[in-house]
Amino acid sequence: DFHYSDTWADPGKQYLPKEWEGMSHGQLVNAVYEYSSESVRAFREAGAMPDMVQIGNEVINGMLWPDGRIPDNWDNFAELVQAGINGVNSGCDTANRPDIMIHIDQGGNKERTKYFFDKLMSYDIDFDYIGQSYYPWWHGTLLELRENMFFMAETYKKPIILVEVAYCSSPTEYKDKPAPFSESPDGQKEFLDEVNEIILETPHNLGRGIFWWEPATYGGRSTRDFFDESGNVLPVITVFDKYTRR
Known part of the structure; x- marks a missing residue:
C-alpha cells in the first residue's frame, strides 16, 4: 500500500x-x-x-x-x-x-465511484482490482454499499475488495444518531456478517473480500478492535472463518 x-x-x-x-x-x-x-x-x-x-x-x-x-x-x-x-x-x-x-473511499456512493473510475479509465490506465473503504458512519448504508458493489461489478468487470471496513463494539460513532446495528460486540459481528453477505452476492464472483481496519489498535479507534480491554477476543472474529471460501 x-x-x-x-x-x-x-x-x-x-x-x-x-x-x-x-x-x-x-x-x-x-x-x-x-x-x-x-x-x-x-x-x-x-x-x-x-x-x-x-x-x-x-x-x-x-x-x-x-x-x-x-x-x-x-x-x-x-x-x-x-x-x-x-x-x-x-x-x-x-x-x-x-x-x-x-x-x-466511496463504498456506498455509486455516483462518486462512477465519476472517479470513468475518468481514470479514460486515461487507459491498466489495473486489476478496485479497492473501496466502507465505514457506515461515513460511507452510506448497507443498501447503498450493495448497490455500488453490483454497479462496479457489472460496469468495470474487475474484482473488488473492501480494503478498509470497521464497526465499533461499544458506543462511539452513533452516540447521537440511529445505528444500523447496536454498537456492541454482537452488533459488530452482525455488521460484518451483513457486509460479507453483500460481498458473496456481488455478481460474477467479483466481490473478493474485506480487510478490517484495524483489529488491534489503541486510543480513539480501540472500539473497532477484535479484542476487549482485557485482551479477550470478541465474537466478530468468528465471521472470517464462517465466510472463508474453501
Missing part, C-alpha cells in the same frame, strides 16, 4: 514527502517511478514478492498534493498513477507481477 507520503494519506491529506517538496511535475513522476520500482525490487530480492500493490491510499481527491490533486489536476494525477504502476512492473520478475489496486 504505497501512500507516497511521510504520513498517513487519506481523502483529507495527501501530503508530499519532505524529500520530494519543490519538485516539478516531471520530477515527481520520476520519483514515484523510482520509489515504486526500488521498493518492489527489494521485496523480490528478499523472496517476498507481494501478491498485490496499491498505488496510493484513498485517492478520491488525488495524491501528492498539490501536483496530483483532483479534480483540478487530473492529467497530473493520471501520470503519477501510471508512473507508480510502471515502477511496480519494472521492479518485479515479470512472471510474478503483483496485481495492481486502485483504492478510493
